[in-house]
Amino acid sequence: MSQIRQYELVYIVSPDASEQAIAELHTQVEQIAQRYNGTLDKTENWGRRKLAYEIGHAREGTYVVETISGSGEMVKEIDRRLRVTDTIIRHLIVRVDDDLRVADRLRSERKATQARRRTARGLPPEPLPTERRGDRDNDDSDDLGLEGSEVQR
Amino acid sequence: MSGERGGGRGRGGKKDDKDKGKGERPRGGGFFRRRRVCKFCADKIDYINYKDVRLLSPFIPERGKIQPRRISGTCAKHQRALQTAISRARQLALIPYVTD
Numbered sequence: 001m002s003q004i005r006q007y008e009l010v011y012i013v014s015p016d017a018s019e020q021a022i023a024e025l026h027t028q029v030e031q032i033a034q035r036y037n038g039t040l041d042k043t044e045n046w047g048r049r050k051l052a053y054e055i056g057h058a059r060e061g062t063y064v065v066e067t068i069s070g071s072g073e074m075v076k077e078i079d080r081r082l083r084v085t086d087t088i089i090r091h092l093i094v095r096v097d098d099d100l101r102v103a104d105r106l107r108s109e110r111k112a113t114q115a116r117r118r119t120a121r122g123l124p125p126e127p128l129p130t131e132r133r134g135d136r137d138n139d140d141s142d143d144l145g146l147e148g149s150e151v152q153r
Numbered sequence: 154m155s156g157e158r159g160g161g162r163g164r165g166g167k168k169d170d171k172d173k174g175k176g177e178r179p180r181g182g183g184f185f186r187r188r189r190v191c192k193f194c195a196d197k198i199d200y201i202n203y204k205d206v207r208l209l210s211p212f213i214p215e216r217g218k219i220q221p222r223r224i225s226g227t228c229a230k231h232q233r234a235l236q237t238a239i240s241r242a243r244q245l246a247l248i249p250y251v252t253d
Contacts (some may be wrong), residue, residue: 010204051246055212061246074214092244094203103199110197 003046006032006100009068011082011091012061015048021087022062029066038070053091058126067096191228193235201234203241209248213239217252 009029013022022045030040046063056059068074075093082091115125192211193201202208212227212235213218218237222232242248 012245052243052249053246055246063245090245092241099200106199107197109200 001122002073004038004069004071005095006067007075008094008096009091010094011049011064011088013054013064014058014087014089015060015062017062017087021069022064025085025087026064026066028081029078030067031072032043033068033070036070036074038068038074040066040068042067055152058089061089112127145151162205187227189226189229191226193231194228198231201231201238203238203245204247206247209235209242214216215252217249 011025013025026043035039042065044065044066048060048062050060051058068078079091079093082088114127118125118127191240192198198208212225214220219236222229225232226237239248
């Protein structure tokens, strides 16, 4: 029925909230996740940060980032709960599994291409840490030459 | 990869008509020369993280607007991803919407 997906939740807690209140919010989120058979994979507390703009008279806030896996219903409930919590001045939930998978695929594809090209040139598939990126430099100078000719036009 | 780069260069022809509206651009000094290479392609950044302010900040000039592609040289694909990342960062008050 409902698929397990990975989400990233970021919320900003009001600067008036105590450490304890922040910890409570964290356990609340965890409990909701568990109720919907989700898991809380990672938590990161950025601590107090200045906001780029004022949100309802608050000039700074505590940022908490949580990575959660679970169903869409779970996210709905978390979203609703965060919305009604007064100490949270802003929150954002983003689905990340697709983006990370794409990024992963690109990385492995690039690695495979690199390995194939390197073996074709008779080099070990992985570049050695001592190796200079000669081909990369050539690329850059080529681009610079092109840019120069464009500017002259 | 080379296909994306080629796309970036292909747009080069368009910049001439943009330049005349702007008038004289200061040569050298504070204004850095337009790069024709997409930063994300060159640095092999696959996922543009909206929480990474340091990654996004070069694309947000003082005014707070997103730098257009013709100036930053970002490829279409990455400019789209950058756009999403910047709007998310703005929602989280990591980056201002406007600065006067």
